[in-house]
Amino acid sequence: MSAAAGSSAGPARTHPGPNEALKFAPTELKGELPFFNDWGSSAVDHQREKLYMYGGVRPRDDDNIPTSDFHCLDLKAKQWWNLTDSLKFRPRNYVFDPFFKEDNTLERRKLPALTEPAVALVSVGGGTYFFLFGGYDTENSTSELIAVDLDLLIWWFVDVQGTPLRPRLSASMVAVDNRLFIFGGRENFDSPGIRTYSIAEYTPRTRWTWRVSDAPLPPDLPLLGYGIQSTPVFNGQKILLTRGRTSEKPIDLSRESTIFFHTENHTFHDARTTMGDFPQGIAWYQTASLVVAARRPKLESVSVSPSPTKRPRGRPPKNPAPAAATPVVLTPASFQDSVMLVAWIKHTADDDDLVPEAWLYSLPPAERIRCLDIREAVWDLNMDLQAFVAVGKRLFLLGSHEGREVPDAENTGMEVDKPLPRFDIAAEISTEYLKD
Secondary structure (H helix, E strand, O other): OOOOOOOOOOOOOOOOOOOHHHHEEEEEOEEOOOEOOEOOEEEEEOOOOEEEEEOOEOOOOOOOOEOOOEEEEEOOOOEEEEOOOOOEEOOOOOOOOOOOOHHHHOEEOOOOOOEOOEEEEEEEOOEEEEEEEOOEOOOOEEOOEEEEEOOOOEEEEOOOEOOOOOOEEOOEEEEEOOEEEEEOOEOOOOOOEOOEEEEEEEEOOOEEEEEEEEEEOOOOOOOOOEOOEEEEEOOOOEEEEEOOEOOOOOEOOOOOOOEEEEOOOOOEEEOOOOEOOOOOOEOEEEEEEOOOOOOOOOOEEEEOOEOOOOOOOOOOOOOOOOOOEOOOEEEOOOOOOEEEEEEEEEOOOOOOOEEEEEEEEEOOOOOEEEEOOOHHHHHHOOOEEEEEEEEOOEEEEEEEOOOOOOOOHHHHOOOOOOOOOEOOEEEEEOHHHHOO
């Protein structure tokens, strides 16, 4: 099960209690179930209520070999689909021929096998696209931008005009209107975090262009590390940035390290006037804007993250995993004035088992953060819940119904072939928790 890199944190298990039926509604997931891959990435299509999971390393793979795993969860049908082998590749030299169907001329090819790419989901021109930036294969990090047409199941490398970015993994990417915003990352597993931001813009005339390429963050900005969480707020006028991993120790969030980035002015300011206690001792976490309405703007995006999918399992301590792959981010036309933060922390101070806990951050002018105290109700479910996803006002924890570990050779002296864990359960969080 999961353990925080560089800490003694153990499996993210749950345990029993009286009120779980009132607070959670667990549902079994059907279909081609994905594994609990480490260091993968995921994105939510808010309009279609679908979650996409990509890449990462299989559980218990000591060689840390990245995969091309690409799965889709239909949150309405509670059905998983494995799209890994269904994709076709459009080469850079491809010439469109109107007299032939494109899908008959393209070869089937999986996505590149990567760990810790940044991802965002974008709807534009009547299509829906899953974008990937950066990531690490078995030898190097990359700066390629990849697009996947989720309707045609075709992918290609996107040619972006302007000054190219440095290769990296563990970056955070989010789409707002016709722009992609990329924050931080690291060049390799041994390098410190990259203190820059970049902006790519799409127009029908110029296509994609780097309008800002690795501009330095302000020198007085606190160290945010790698695996930064980025969440669009205020109708995309700002992006909320929260700290990633800065060392092998668990993550501590604070007012000073919670930053608002203005998407038009490109300015930064912190949340030091916020009332309440930010979470501490985090193994990994994810964020999501709580959405009221969902009209379809010209270009709409959702990016998730490093998350449910970047769990700190299997990587050597010198290479701690980020807080999460990329945050859960919902970006339709309008946002509520709050962000949900779900963090995996120790169940008790003396317990190595991890359990998800939730915080509701009311944005300015309210400027308040409060813990929702869900950990005991989650513990009572006796499930291994590893990911958080939000669609509109619906909030889900995803994981496996197998909450208890099978005894192994370490504590019984017997060899036990344990199956690799898969995402087979969705536990919906009651909105009653959101009330004061």
